[in-house]
Amino acid sequence: MAAEPRVMGLFADDAKAARAIRELAAAGFTFRRAHGPIPSDRIREATAGRGSPVGWFTLAGGIFGFAFGFALAIFTTSQWNLIVSGKPVIALIPFFVVGFECTILFSVLGNVVGLLLCTRLPDFRGLETHDPRCSCDRFGVLASCPAGREGELLEFFRKKGAEVRVWP
Amino acid sequence: MSELSFARIDETVLGTLAPPRRGYWALVGALCLGVLLGAGCWAYQIAVGIGVGGQNIPVAWGTYLINFVFWVGIAHSGTLISAILHLLRAGWRNPIARAAETMTVFAVCCAGLFPFIHLGRVWQVYYMLPYPNQRQLWPNFLSPLMFDVIAISTYLTVSALFWYTGLLPDLAAVRDRAEGFRRKVFRVLSLGWSGAHDQWLHYSRGYLFFAALATPLVISVHSVVSWDFALGIVPGWHTTIFAPYFVAGAIHSGLAMVLTLMIPLRRIFRYEAIITVDVLENVAKTMILTGLLVGLAYGTEYFIAWYSHNPVEWESFRWRAVGEYAYGLYFMVVCNVLLPLLFLVRAVRRSLAWLFGLSLVVNFGMWWERFVIIVGGVAHDFAPHAWGLYAPTVVEYGIMAGSFCLFFLLFVLFCKHLPSVSMTEMKETVAHGR
Numbered sequence: 001m002a003a004e005p006r007v008m009g010l011f012a013d014d015a016k017a018a019r020a021i022r023e024l025a026a027a028g029f030t031f032r033r034a035h036g037p038i039p040s041d042r043i044r045e046a047t048a049g050r051g052s053p054v055g056w057f058t059l060a061g062g063i064f065g066f067a068f069g070f071a072l073a074i075f076t077t078s079q080w081n082l083i084v085s086g087k088p089v090i091a092l093i094p095f096f097v098v099g100f101e102c103t104i105l106f107s108v109l110g111n112v113v114g115l116l117l118c119t120r121l122p123d124f125r126g127l128e129t130h131d132p133r134c135s136c137d138r139f140g141v142l143a144s145c146p147a148g149r150e151g152e153l154l155e156f157f158r159k160k161g162a163e164v165r166v167w168p
Numbered sequence: 169m170s171e172l173s174f175a176r177i178d179e180t181v182l183g184t185l186a187p188p189r190r191g192y193w194a195l196v197g198a199l200c201l202g203v204l205l206g207a208g209c210w211a212y213q214i215a216v217g218i219g220v221g222g223q224n225i226p227v228a229w230g231t232y233l234i235n236f237v238f239w240v241g242i243a244h245s246g247t248l249i250s251a252i253l254h255l256l257r258a259g260w261r262n263p264i265a266r267a268a269e270t271m272t273v274f275a276v277c278c279a280g281l282f283p284f285i286h287l288g289r290v291w292q293v294y295y296m297l298p299y300p301n302q303r304q305l306w307p308n309f310l311s312p313l314m315f316d317v318i319a320i321s322t323y324l325t326v327s328a329l330f331w332y333t334g335l336l337p338d339l340a341a342v343r344d345r346a347e348g349f350r351r352k353v354f355r356v357l358s359l360g361w362s363g364a365h366d367q368w369l370h371y372s373r374g375y376l377f378f379a380a381l382a383t384p385l386v387i388s389v390h391s392v393v394s395w396d397f398a399l400g401i402v403p404g405w406h407t408t409i410f411a412p413y414f415v416a417g418a419i420h421s422g423l424a425m426v427l428t429l430m431i432p433l434r435r436i437f438r439y440e441a442i443i444t445v446d447v448l449e450n451v452a453k454t455m456i457l458t459g460l461l462v463g464l465a466y467g468t469e470y471f472i473a474w475y476s477h478n479p480v481e482w483e484s485f486r487w488r489a490v491g492e493y494a495y496g497l498y499f500m501v502v503c504n505v506l507l508p509l510l511f512l513v514r515a516v517r518r519s520l521a522w523l524f525g526l527s528l529v530v531n532f533g534m535w536w537e538r539f540v541i542i543v544g545g546v547a548h549d550f551a552p553h554a555w556g557l558y559a560p561t562v563v564e565y566g567i568m569a570g571s572f573c574l575f576f577l578l579f580v581l582f583c584k585h586l587p588s589v590s591m592t593e594m595k596e597t598v599a600h601g602r
Binding site for chain 1: 330345360373388
């Protein structure tokens with residue numbers, strides 16, 4: 001079965017792009033992706049995007065880091081069981097510093113892992129349908145249609161005030 | 169900002185990445201020579217021994233630790249601008265955020281070198297790492313020096329990741345306009361970023377978490393650095409005010425370095441429409457606040473020394489004001505507290521010459537503040553028969569010059585090879601009219 005033809009409408013502003021996304025389904029076309037040089041709340045609302053799960057990765061990293069920091073400090077001092085300045089060998093207040101720093105470190109590492117997994121980066125295949133103008137000043141809306149309706153999709157985008165680009 | 173468009177922002181910023189002229193390579197060459205000088209001095213110290221430096225009892229912490237604290241301090245305003253002001257939605261930080269973040273990463277790299285240099289036998293640095301070993305020795309995390317190892321390495325990792333994450337959309341913009349081998353390099357560096365709506369959704373969320381995590385980190389790191397001193401019992405060091413005192417000083421010096429770097433950058437790259445005088449004026453206004461905070465800390469230190477009725481503490485502070493290093497105290501008070509008050513005058517805040525001049529003055533004063541604290545404490549502590557003075561040697565001056573050259577070399581290389589202004593954040597500023 002041949003792949004559905006894909007057409008990208010390139011809009012000068014995100015409001016027009018968001019309106020086109022909302023009307024694509026009613027016109028019988030399938031919305032694929034939107035591209036833009038900046039994050040857009042209008043496009044996010046139009047695509048009915050759900051919340052991002054990145055925060056869960058961050059939280060998991062933070063909890064692990066806090067436990068790891070404390071455990072590391074307790075383990076190392078208990079291996080060299082020497083009382084310094086009359087302080088207890090396992091002293092929770094100074095170990096909080098280590099726990100805190102590890103919380104931040106592992107939260108950030110969790111954040112980066114979450115970001116990479118959710119955005120599916122590195123993703124060089126995604127560039128096949130990427131127009132360079134979308135990293136400058138255009139908001140691109142990529143849509144597909146059943147074979148033979150490319151002309152209608154082109155016309156749809158043109159009526160919305162977009163430049164168009166057809167992907168083979 | 170009203171005259172800026174998305175296309176003009178790209179044109180201006182990407183225009184700075186054009187092949188450099190001879191003058192640029194001459195500057196890079198000169199800075200490389202400076203780095204080689206510093207590396208040569210360090211190599212000489214490794215070959216001959218740590219005794220080639222001026223550190224000796226009672227002043228065992230000299231320029232190496234002064235420069236460590238100085239560079240960590242410089243690193244702090246980058247995170248202030250990129251993280252704290254991002255959370256506060258201060259739009260004026262956008263034109264300078266990228267350069268400030270870059271400054272942070274390079275300053276932490278320079279700072280991180282000094283504990284290695286100060287170790288003397290640098291090849292034994294692995295003693296600080298917690299790993300199973302035949303010696304059955306483990307690092308003791310009761311020591312503030314071990315807090316420092318964790319804090320600085322965390323700060324370097326977080327600030328580098330924060331910086332790279334912020335760069336991703338801009339690297340994609342460079343990729344889309346580059347050709348040949350350069351395009352391939354930026355294709356890899358940008359990880360295939362396409363600005364898809366779902367990428368932006370997760371990116372915005374992740375960047376917000378970065379900022380939220382970097383904010384307490386920046387406060388904690390210089391607090392930890394201050395505890396290297398405050399947890400010792402040396403008069404002049406053993407005080408609870410050190411953490412906020414060091415954090416305020418760090419931000420003060422970092423903002424000064426931002427001005428020192430931004431003003432020439434703005435002129436050379438013709439960034440006048442992006443880095444406006446209003447932006448620089450806001451940095452100067454923030455410096456009035458940080459300067460006053462630093463002044464409050466200086467005054468509080470003296471007040472507590474007097475109010476405590478501790479003769480050793482009071483003698484230490486009396487000697488700071490009238491002893492052999494009194495000039496250092498006056499440098500720091502005048503340069504860090506009094507002269508920045510000139511920023512209260514609007515004409516001074518909006519004059520590039522004054523801004524640049526005062527930024528250099530504050531950098532100078534903040535270096536002397538670290539000298540006064542670090543050397544002043546141990547040179548004149550409890551026992552009069554153990555008092556002594558310290559002067560850096562040629563080797564220390566060479567290493568110090570090398571670290572400054574390394575910092576500026578990295579920054580100069582960055583400016584010509586990566587976008588020195590965040591195009592994405594500038595476009596957001598224009599789009600949202602901030």
